[in-house]
Amino acid sequence: MLLYLAIIIRLFYWQVISGNQLAQLASDQYFFNLTLQASRGKITASDGSILVTDKNAYLLYAETKNILNKESVIDKLNETLGLDKQSLISMLDQKNAVWIPIKHKINESEFEKIKSLDLKGIGFAKENDRYYPESSMAAHLLGFVGKNSAGEDKGYFGIEGYYNRALQGKAGSLNMEKDAKGLPIPVAGEKRIPAEDGQNLELNLDRSVQLIIEEKLKQGIEKYGAKNGLIIVMDPATGGILGMASEPKYDPIKYSEYSEELYQNPVITNSFEPGSIFKPIVMAAALNEKRIDPKTKFNETGPVKIGEYSIKTWNDKYNGELTATEILEKSSNPGMVFIAQKLGKNKLLSYIQKFGFGKKTGIDLEEEISPDLRPNDDWKEIDLATASFGQGIAVTPIQMIRAIGAIANEGKIMEPQIVKKITDNKGKVIERKPKIVSTVLDKSTAKILTEMMISAVDKGDAKWAKPKGYRIAGKTGTAQIPVAGHYDEKKTIASFVGFAPADKPKFVILIALREPTSSPWGSETAAPLFFSIIKDLFSYYGLSPQD
């Protein structure tokens, strides 16, 4: 009787209490579950060439119980992969760990080398890694793929960050019954959820334009002794970003070896006082409101007094009677104060906002900022005066080029766009159409201002560097840098903004060099750099001289 009772109790334990656990153990023996990895989407340039794609990589792991000679394994891994011996010892010495990941994302050649060593207890699992055929080209624009807190791949900064969800895809799964040899049993059926590969992105970026501007920027920074610099090239008709370069930059493959500060894209995260490249904006506003015309006269006899302040010319020389066009040609600060006074405070502030300053552009890159504008009531007379020549107002480079792009685009402000097309894993294409944000100027005003900016190039201080036979609209800038409540006398941001060919612009370009030491002036640094780039772009686009 007692024996029967014991058997019943034991049966009850195995079938009821441990039933689920045992069923699970059995299921693990004859079912296998496989995660079907999704490939991360590709990023291509406008010509379809690959900028970023996935490549094969491997996770190197150790099954500690199967390792026969720990010291030999450590030595060989140290020799082949350069892994620190002490780290390997502490990894493999973990007492309760059965399976230890040693290194993620080892490449094919490292995999072949370690595989050939035939080390017992060392295994590989397939992984994906990112491959950049153009190396660190457009690093700030592209961003990089790192790990999130759960150890999963995640895009950070740039396109990888902004479009992370679209690029990452969705892993699938396969649940299938297997026989004693581990082979699938088709009769038993399978549960398969296919992986959805990430979407592919085609950019507006032109590889050749990007290569040109990156090389020129590097040369320019070295030649002019600048601390850092940036160049943006945009199609004013569509807002498509054809090129975006900044130095110093980082290598997205080895991003962890660089300071985190370098991950930020200065085109969208740095603010600066634009200086004279802001003058066309104020001039455009005054023209559009019919407060002035290109021949409106101003008598530049000396500094202009605003309260306790004096507004001087850049060289403290005064040119007598100037037309509005000549105010731009000579980059006259007193002249611009006159223009701003003609326009009036309310209209000036209204146009600053209409041109998109004080709010983000909406560009499809992660981490865009926008410096705030002072509330209208906080603007004093001196603030309006200095804003007329681009000081005392902070903008980002992308805001600046978008605003000038409106002049090149018949007064229409376009949303800057990096991505042109998105293709999903089924081949469905979503085209991002150019987006008109607003119309800020009349077509006629844009045309008049274009002629004024052509004149500023043809007769301004940088005319010596301009390629002959082309109509190029532009403006130089030399902005003082505010430091602890005052302006540094020696340090400047030298800049140039322009578009060409002026009658049917193919591109608008902004160049900014921080603290050039060879000369502080935009006309002697950023301007010649601009013209050097534009010569190459004319050649690349097959644009012959118009004269």
Next chain:
Amino acid sequence: MNYRWFLAGIIFLLLIIQVVVSNRISTSGLEINRLQEEIEYANEENRILNEKIASASSLLVLKGKAITQGFAKNSIPLYLSSDLPVAFDLR
């Protein structure tokens, strides 16, 4: 009565078919495994080839090859005007 015999016959036939089909496909796990391995291998090869194509068509690689093959940048382009000189204008 005939209707029941007919149904029983259909059921019996379907049972036979199921046994035959199950028998045939029960050992095809080996073939499935082999095909899956082939697919995986082909996908991997594709990836490696795509990587090689991307690398070979990289602008930086092409630039390097152009330099080693003696190509130089033409800094003074020659423009052929679309406008004819007056003497050639036959309009």
